[in-house]
Amino acid sequence: MDWTASKWLAVRASISFYPDPPPGGTARRKQFCRDLCQFFDRLQTASERLDVDGKEQCGLDGVAVEVFLRIDLEKKEVLLDRLFKYCALDFHLFTELLQILQRNFPECRLVVPSLQGYELAREMRRFLGPPEMECVYLKCDSEERLLMGEALKGLSFERILEDTERHYRERGGVEKRKAVLGPGRELSMYLRGEEGEEEVLWMQVGIGLSGVGFQPSCAG
Structure with missing residues (x-):
């Protein structure tokens, strides 16, 4: 399947499978591809109405x-490397994609290897529940640090979202920040501690597509 087809000019997509199915593909892969094609058709139509x-x-x-x-x-994982909407499409991007993934891969976990955007993080919590965190990379004025394993004790996904919400509320709100950033930029997340506030550069999170918890697999 050519996911760069000219019929979907408004969509930039990369979809890969491992292991690669045999020639002709499995019935499930064919159904998934049909669902994605219909999904991209709707996205293209919505973009043409802008x-x-x-x-x-x-x-x-x-x-x-x-x-x-x-x-x-093999690992029963769906890795979401990128999901981003540049403009105000009349389209609920995450929930539409989530329904397709849940229908085709209900036994899999949804893993976001490098979650950066506040809006996607909120969508995950709203429709799947708070995912488990495996790695969190933070930045303050003087240093950057990676938290994983024992260093994550006492830190939760909910706390990061609460601190991020407070950060934007104190600065005029999310919409004000989005207007400053302009299209194509994601809203950062933040963590507050005793020594001040740190920016969450990225974190690796995951949760079962049925909403069941995620078992970490990140290498040390």
Whole structure:
């Protein structure tokens, strides 16, 4: 399947499977591809309805949405490397994709290897529950640090979202920050501690597509 087909000019996508199915593919892969094609058709239609301002917010070459997925059937993991909407499409991107993944891979875990955006983090909590964190990479004014294993004790996904919400509320709100950043930029997350506030550069999280907890697999 060519996910760069010219019929989906508003969608930049990369979809890969491991292990690669035999020629002709399995019935499940065929159904998943059909579901994705219909999903991309709806995204393309929604992008064509954008007004002039909406189209100006799109990324390079008029891309409105990016979707990068890796399906690892051996590990039973769906890795979401990128899910981003550049403009105000009348389309609930995460829930539409989530329904497709739950329908086709209900036994798998959803893993986000490098979660950076506050909005995607909120969507995950809302529709799946708080995922488990495996690695968190933080930055303050003077240093950067990676937390994993024992260093994550006492730290929760909910706490990071609460601290992030407080950060933006004290600075005029999320919409004000989005207006400053402009299209194509994700809202950062933050963590507050005794020594001040740190920016969450990224974190690796995961949760079962049925909402069941995630078992860490990150190498030490």
